[in-house]
Amino acid sequence: MKNNRGIRIGRMRIKPRFFVFLLILVAMIAGFIWGGLKIADHFRGPSEEAPFEETIGGIPVIRDLIPEGAIGRPGTLRTIRYVVIHETGNTAETAGAASHNSYVHTEAMKQKLSWHYTVDDHEIYQHLPDNEVGYHAGDRLEEKGGNMCGIGIEICVNADNDYEVTLENTAKLAARLLDVYDIPMKALTKHQDYSGKNCPEHLIEDERWDEFCGMVEKELKARKA
Ligand SMILES: [Zn+2]
Structure with missing residues (x-):
């Protein structure tokens, strides 16, 4: 008035x-x-790593960390802001999670190459602690970038692996990470978002990224229920 x-x-x-x-x-x-x-x-400080879980949604998780001091494991603690999805691009038979665990252990000794998890149709390997920087997003150590702040997950695409089951397993792992680190859905990202690389190749080319995000969202709701 x-x-x-x-x-x-x-x-x-x-x-x-x-x-x-x-x-x-x-x-x-x-x-x-x-x-x-x-x-x-x-100025938010580095995130603490959530306690290790031996199984995620019934899938065994094997924690076999790249040794400290390896070139691919700089040991830099960071704030966790994203989950970064990749595909291995390796269709050779037996190129599953265990095989990629051996591969990343060998390569991380020689070059700046590493990521946090590899998922196939029956198991998950963890190669780096969640709260440490890895080299997977192709954006060096850009501030708030994919390497600096992302948890890298590789989806296996080997010929003797069930890709659909692998997607479901990856959705469960991604949902767990979004949940425990309080990361919003929009921070579920693709390697492509950081460096333009055609990765995760199948999810992009078959136009299934939104479908995958829907799977993660569903798992996230189930976890919170
Ligand atoms: Zn990638």
Whole structure:
């Protein structure tokens, strides 16, 4: 309500000039809070690794970490912000999770190559702690990038592996990570998002990325239920 002497709020009568001042004050306080939160996010310290789980959705998880000091395991602690999905691109028979575990152990000794998990149709291998940087997204150590802040998951595509079951297993692992690290769905990403590489190849080329995200969302809801 407005009359000659100002704006009435309930029993109070406020002069227009004071009302504008109040509005500016409220906007400034909101701005300070927003800015403060942004700065706090920027300086958020490294994440703690969630306790290891021997099975995820009934699938055995084998933790066989790349040795500390390996070129591919810089040991840099970081804030976990994303889950980064890959496909191995290796269709050779027996190129499952165990085989890729051996591969990444060998390669990480020689070059900046590593990721956190490999999933096939019957098991999951973990190669790096969740809260350590890996080299999988092709964006070096860019601030808030895929290597710096992502947990890399490789989906196996070997000929003797059931790809559909592997997708289901990967969705369970991804949902667990989103859940325990409080990562939003929109931070479930593809390798392609960081370096443009055609990876995960099948999910992109067969236009199944949205379907995969739906599978993860369903697993996430089931976990939270
Ligand atoms: Zn990739």
